[in-house]
Amino acid sequence: MSDLKSGKECPDCKAWKPAQDFRRSAGNPDGLSWYCRECFRRRDADSYRARRERAGFKVRPKIDVPDGHKRCPKCEEIKPHSEWHKSSRQWDGLAAACKACRKVESRAGHLKRKYGMTEADYRAMLAEQMGVCPICQSTRPEHVDHDHETGRVRAVLCFNCNAALGMFKDRPDALRRAATYVEGIVWKPTLVAPGVYRLPS
Incomplete structure (x- = not known):
């Protein structure tokens, strides 16, 4: 005896299970499927495997x-x-x-x-760079760098170097001035005439 509120025994696994462990079935008096969901899936999978094997298809071994x-x-x-x-x-x-x-x-x-690019292209580029960022040459690169105007991929950079190029907006002149500044050469305009200054290039 069973109903939708209590549950019933599954005739396959012989276990008493609550109603929610069974599928609904309007064709059965209790409104529940004969087998519990777990047994139903197993029986359905076994039936599918048997049909495929009879049809001559290769069936992957069942894995517990x-x-x-x-x-x-x-x-x-x-x-x-x-x-x-x-x-x-x-x-x-x-x-x-x-x-x-x-x-x-x-x-x-x-x-x-x-x-x-494909994953293989990405790995090949990393191999050409010997697994290091081509700018700082110390950190493992993970970010693809590309020319924002042409879309051409240039290299794979680390996060910091990739972000730095973005902050400098890919301007070689600004990067050169930054390098000069870091090397200790202070940025100063040159007086070329009274009141007229020339900015460093």
């Missing part, structure tokens, strides 16, 4: 995933639920791919959209 974990189809690793973003579109409430794989996909999409 412990409770509180999920297998990522991208990296094929089994990770705890904390390594997944929430998603109301998925039956389990978790995203299709783990956080690490989604981050890689997001970065790859950003590189392609903004700079027209």
Whole structure:
């Protein structure tokens, strides 16, 4: 005996479960499916595998995933639920791919959209720079630098150097004056005539 308020025993796993652990089924007297949600998913998956095998398709071996974990189809690793973003579109409430794989996909999409380069292009550029920022030559670079007028990618810089170029608006003359200033040569105008000064170039 069962009803929507209490629950019933699943004939597959033989466990008594609350009504919310069963799907709704208007065709059954109690309004609940025969099997609990967990058993229903397992039986549905087994049925799908059997149909695919009969049709001659290669079926991936079934992998047991412990409770509180999920297998990522991208990296094929089994990770705890904390390594997944929430998603109301998925039956389990978790995203299709783990956080690490989604981050890689997001970065790859950003590189392609903004700079027209692939992840392989990015890694090749890093290798050419020997893994260091070409300006400060000390920090690991992570930010793609490009010419804002032509869109041409120039290099991969560290955050500080990339931000510095932006602050100087990519002006070589301003950068040269900044270098001269840092080297100890004080910026001073030159008197060329009474009341007339020439600014340093």
